[in-house]
Amino acid sequence: MSENTGGEAAVLSQSLPSNLRAKVNQGVIWSVGLNLFRDVLQFFVMLVMVRLLDPKAYGEFGLVNSILGLSTVLSFRPFLEQMLQQRNLARGEEQFYFTIGAIVQPAVFLGYNVLAIVLRWFPDYAEVAPLLHLASVLLLLEWFSEFRTRVLEWSLDWQRLRLLQAAGLLITAFTGLGLALRGWGVYALVGQLLTLPLPFVFDLLWVQRWRPTWFWNRAELSTVRQYGLSRIAVGVLTLGRPMVESTVLVHMIGYSGFGIFGRAVGLATLACTRLPTVLLQSVYPILTKLERDTDTFRRANSLVLRVMTWAVLPIAALLSFIGGPVVKILYGDKWVAAIPLLPWTLAAGSAAAIVQTVNLLLLANRQQTRCIVSEVAVSIGTGLGLLLLAPHGVVTYLAGISVAQAVAVALSLLWLYRGKAITPRAIWQALVPPLVASAVALAVCVPARQWLIVSGLKGWRDLVAPAAIGLIFGITYLLTVRVAFGRMLRELVDIVPFRGTLHKVLLYTGA
Numbered sequence: 001m002s003e004n005t006g007g008e009a010a011v012l013s014q015s016l017p018s019n020l021r022a023k024v025n026q027g028v029i030w031s032v033g034l035n036l037f038r039d040v041l042q043f044f045v046m047l048v049m050v051r052l053l054d055p056k057a058y059g060e061f062g063l064v065n066s067i068l069g070l071s072t073v074l075s076f077r078p079f080l081e082q083m084l085q086q087r088n089l090a091r092g093e094e095q096f097y098f099t100i101g102a103i104v105q106p107a108v109f110l111g112y113n114v115l116a117i118v119l120r121w122f123p124d125y126a127e128v129a130p131l132l133h134l135a136s137v138l139l140l141l142e143w144f145s146e147f148r149t150r151v152l153e154w155s156l157d158w159q160r161l162r163l164l165q166a167a168g169l170l171i172t173a174f175t176g177l178g179l180a181l182r183g184w185g186v187y188a189l190v191g192q193l194l195t196l197p198l199p200f201v202f203d204l205l206w207v208q209r210w211r212p213t214w215f216w217n218r219a220e221l222s223t224v225r226q227y228g229l230s231r232i233a234v235g236v237l238t239l240g241r242p243m244v245e246s247t248v249l250v251h252m253i254g255y256s257g258f259g260i261f262g263r264a265v266g267l268a269t270l271a272c273t274r275l276p277t278v279l280l281q282s283v284y285p286i287l288t289k290l291e292r293d294t295d296t297f298r299r300a301n302s303l304v305l306r307v308m309t310w311a312v313l314p315i316a317a318l319l320s321f322i323g324g325p326v327v328k329i330l331y332g333d334k335w336v337a338a339i340p341l342l343p344w345t346l347a348a349g350s351a352a353a354i355v356q357t358v359n360l361l362l363l364a365n366r367q368q369t370r371c372i373v374s375e376v377a378v379s380i381g382t383g384l385g386l387l388l389l390a391p392h393g394v395v396t397y398l399a400g401i402s403v404a405q406a407v408a409v410a411l412s413l414l415w416l417y418r419g420k421a422i423t424p425r426a427i428w429q430a431l432v433p434p435l436v437a438s439a440v441a442l443a444v445c446v447p448a449r450q451w452l453i454v455s456g457l458k459g460w461r462d463l464v465a466p467a468a469i470g471l472i473f474g475i476t477y478l479l480t481v482r483v484a485f486g487r488m489l490r491e492l493v494d495i496v497p498f499r500g501t502l503h504k505v506l507l508y509t510g511a
Contacts, residue, residue, distance in 0.1 A: 030158040035274055038169050045173045049180055049188070050331050055259030057186040059250065062262040064131045064190065066246040068112070070236070071139055075108050076101040078231035080150050082224050094154075095215035098147050100224070102214070105143040112136040124251055135190050138197070145197030148204040160203075167199040230368040241382045248386050253394070261394060263331060264341035268349035271315050273356065287364035293420055301361045301416070302426035307492060308357045310481070313434040316350040317442060318473045322466045329466070344398035351405030358412040361421060370415040378408045429488050437480040441473045448472050482506055 050058075080097045116132040119125040152161040176192030184191070204210050250258045287304075290297045319326065323342035327335055355378070359371045381404020390397040416422045448469055481489050493502045 059255030059259035145200035
């Protein structure tokens with residue numbers, strides 16, 4: 001292969017300033033490290049918690065969490081996010097965003113407590129009202145923690161940011177386990193939620209000795225307000241859907257049924273949205289610093305989309321194939337009702353991951369309005385699904401949601417192309433290779449699974465068969481990509497950390 005192999009990735013890397021390239025690699029390493037730590041920690045915590053708590057507790061917490069999730073956008077977060085688009089920020093100007101929080105956060109806190117009082121009047125939801133009162137304290141803590149998070153992201157101080165997040169995860173894990181072991185039930189889930197921001201609050205107020213000056217920037221207010229309101233519109237649609245969905249499904253199938261639904265959705269979320277989360281955390285601040293409508297920007301968008309789809313689509317395909325034994329191993333027999341839901345939650349989850357990533361690229365390209373329209377399309381699909389499909393069963397409803405997400409993917413990619421932020425070739429490279437390689441890997445796994453089923457080693461196959469099939473799938477997928485789409489794979493390898501080692505493993509020459 002010629003020395004120009006991996007040209008797009010090489011040009012992208014060379015087009016960035018050396019300090020920015022270092023920040024990209026540092027951001028990816030720390031983000032991947034944090035997510036691995038979080039996944040392993042939450043995995044072991046989950047193994048204990050699902051055996052201590054019943055589905056009803058998860059159903060109640062799921063409803064509270066979906067309601068509280070709307071505070072992600074009905075808060076000062078969208079306005080604070082605009083800080084990342086500031087290429088230059090004078091010393092002390094970040095205080096402006098904290099001052100906005102002083103106006104917004106207490107008001108949202110009061111609003112949620114009023115909502116909790118209203119819920120007491122409705123029999124279906126009265127028992128979660130005390131939980132919402134308690135959970136609303138998180139809004140006051142996030143005033144400080146989110147501000148500290150955005151300042152660290154703007155300065156690209158990935159090490160400090162990820163270490164603080166890791167500390168929060170540890171505190172959360174011990175809090176949840178301790179409360180669950182003492183029999184606190186659903187309050188163990190709510191209690192651990194409140195501890196996550198504490199390391200950031202401590203770092204800001206105690207370690208940094210930071211104090212508010214209540215700085216106000218009237219000249220910048222219009223820009224921040226316009227950006228924040230557009231992000232609120234998107235967020236209300238994005239996070240309002242789970243709240244409406246939760247409210248309707250709790251009424252239809254009860255808290256226990258909704259707890260089962262939440263387990264299937266949670267597993268799909270863990271499988272499909274981790275990588276877009278890493279991209280949002282570490283790549284978006286970099287994309288905002290690139291010049292739009294340039295080849296470098298388009299190449300960056302292409303590679304971001306390709307990394308996501310090449311990882312998420314095969315994971316969704318594999319987990320759909322071995323979902324039954326995975327659910328039994330992870331959650332136990334009392335959660336087996338989640339198994340029929342898993343293929344559909346994975347289909348919707350993988351499509352949602354693509355939407356999330358493409359909307360990130362639209363946002364970096366300053367196409368906030370397109371993000372709103374995309375979310376409107378998904379929200380309309382969700383509403384129609386709840387109205388027309390949910391009465392026919394949860395599986396039918398999930399199938400409709402998958403279609404709605406696929407439509408949003410098509411629209412978002414079209415707008416990204418029309419905005420000259422991506423090319424049709426890049427879209428093909430992102431979608432076709434992982435679908436082809438996943439199909440080949442599944443074709444190889446079908447006879448392997450049949451052999452394991454008839455092997456007669458019952459206890460062995462229940463534990464080892466999913467791992468064996470996963471290994472076969474992974475090797476086949478990687479070999480297919482390496483042989484059929486080797487040049488595209490090398491373009492990705494050329495921009496990631498430890499690329500020298502990966503070159504050797506994948507047998508690339510001239511690294």
